[in-house]
Amino acid sequence: MAERQANVAGSRVTIRHVANAAGVSIATVSNVLNGRTSVAPELVARVRRVMEELGYQRDQVASTLRRRQTSVVGLVLPSLMSPFLATLATRLEGLAHAGGYQLLVGSANEDAEQEVSRVQAMLAWRLAGMIMAPVDHRFPSHQLIRAQGIRTVIVDRTSEAADLDSVGVNNLEATLMATRRLIELGHRRILAVGSSRTIPNMRERISGFETAIAAAGLCDSCGVLCGGGDLQAIGKALRKQLQRDPLPTAVFALSDVATLAAVQELGERGLRMPEDVSMLGFDDHEWMQVLRPPISAVRQPIEEMARHAWARMLQRIQGDQSPPSRIQLACTLEWRASTASAPALA
Numbered sequence: 001m002a003e004r005q006a007n008v009a010g011s012r013v014t015i016r017h018v019a020n021a022a023g024v025s026i027a028t029v030s031n032v033l034n035g036r037t038s039v040a041p042e043l044v045a046r047v048r049r050v051m052e053e054l055g056y057q058r059d060q061v062a063s064t065l066r067r068r069q070t071s072v073v074g075l076v077l078p079s080l081m082s083p084f085l086a087t088l089a090t091r092l093e094g095l096a097h098a099g100g101y102q103l104l105v106g107s108a109n110e111d112a113e114q115e116v117s118r119v120q121a122m123l124a125w126r127l128a129g130m131i132m133a134p135v136d137h138r139f140p141s142h143q144l145i146r147a148q149g150i151r152t153v154i155v156d157r158t159s160e161a162a163d164l165d166s167v168g169v170n171n172l173e174a175t176l177m178a179t180r181r182l183i184e185l186g187h188r189r190i191l192a193v194g195s196s197r198t199i200p201n202m203r204e205r206i207s208g209f210e211t212a213i214a215a216a217g218l219c220d221s222c223g224v225l226c227g228g229g230d231l232q233a234i235g236k237a238l239r240k241q242l243q244r245d246p247l248p249t250a251v252f253a254l255s256d257v258a259t260l261a262a263v264q265e266l267g268e269r270g271l272r273m274p275e276d277v278s279m280l281g282f283d284d285h286e287w288m289q290v291l292r293p294p295i296s297a298v299r300q301p302i303e304e305m306a307r308h309a310w311a312r313m314l315q316r317i318q319g320d321q322s323p324p325s326r327i328q329l330a331c332t333l334e335w336r337a338s339t340a341s342a343p344a345l346a
Contacts, residue, residue: 013056022050033100034071072102073313074122076115076132076141078157078199080107081230083256084283084302085133088156091306092131099314101128110229112140123148129313133157136198151316155309157201158326165316167309167327171201174298174331175208178280179252181333183216186342187250187278190222193238193262194254195229202226205254205282222248227261234261242269248277249342256283259295274340284334293337301329 015033019026024043031039032047039047050056073096077085089105096103104122108115112135119141122130129151134141139159145152146163154161158168175192182190192209194202206224213222227237238261251266253259259281266277273279273293281288284299308327 013054015056017054018047018050018056021054022047070102070126070128071100072104072125072127074119074125074127074130074132075103075105076108076118076122076130077105078108078110078115078133078135079229080105081257083285083287084300085156087285087302088306091303092310095306095310099310108135110135112136112138116141116144119144123150128317129153131155131309131313134159134200136196137200137203138198151313153309153312153316155305157199159200163324165312165324165326167305167312168201168329169300169305169331170328171204171331172208172211174300174333175205175252175254175282176212177208177331178298178333179209179212181335182250182252182278182280182339183212183218185250185278185340188218188221188342189246189248190218190250190252191241191248192222192224192252192254193234193258194224194226195234195258196226202254209252209254227258229257231257231261231264234258235265238262238265239268242266242271247271250278250280250339253279253281256281256285259283259288259297263291263295273338275343278340278342279338289336291338296336296339297334299332299334301331304329 015026015029019029022029024047028039028043029047032044075089075092077089080086080089093103093105104125106118106122108118115135119130127150130145131153133154133156137159139161142159142161152164154164154166156168158166179190190213192206194206197203197206209224213219225237225241227234234257242265251262253262262279266273266279271277279295281295281297284297288295288297308329312325
């Protein structure tokens, strides 16, 4: 290693230095840098090891001029305050790095104008592609993406844009399954708490909930509370709701932020889970599991979602011209001590 570093001491390490030290062609090194799958795994490992030993840094400016695009993929999310979206960004960043790409991350802060602004700023980088979750059903940056011809994969908040690949979960089936389980436990006053019906995945979750309660004839005793996009707004709306009689026997929070707001508000009122109110959340995080009692949750397959989105992104970068795909993954229900049968006299 010391000998290799000495050979290029005093000069910038180039792709030619890496190729010579690894005993491969410049084209092979280039293929490794660009994440092409035509290189044998053992050669990829050798080239990356030599890059690390020599301290090779890719010249992004030169790469852009040669290929008219960078090895940068943009990621625009509605918010990075959501534990789920922050985790999704982390998983995608790891996959991008492993494939020789850099992820440029931007948050729209749940604002449609900011979404467009973030996308416009990223397009100046001549991105290799973009992964994004639209702020709401309007998908304000869709026309901009289409006009620029940027390869795009929609993740999580899948839109109705038929011209783009999308990866998400079957939200309707997930909430239908979970609500039926609550009804089977005897709950007849269930309050679903979400953000806004303008958000595609939230609208699907609410639809699943309402389908289940309608089938059980519980529309008059169950309801949906849309409190807004952040912890404070949802908490305020739920606080007002919990002041009314009768109390719900179960709260079904339709996002991780709503789950946190619900746990906080139930605690502030001194309501015990599940003795007074059963609690069921959406998205499963470590903090839900370490609370006492631990929180039941609908778990989204976040690792699988990230893998599918990144794989589709790479396929598009590498020239795949097949029709847009729509991938819907199944959720699972993690039943824990925060949820129990409804009180006998409820």
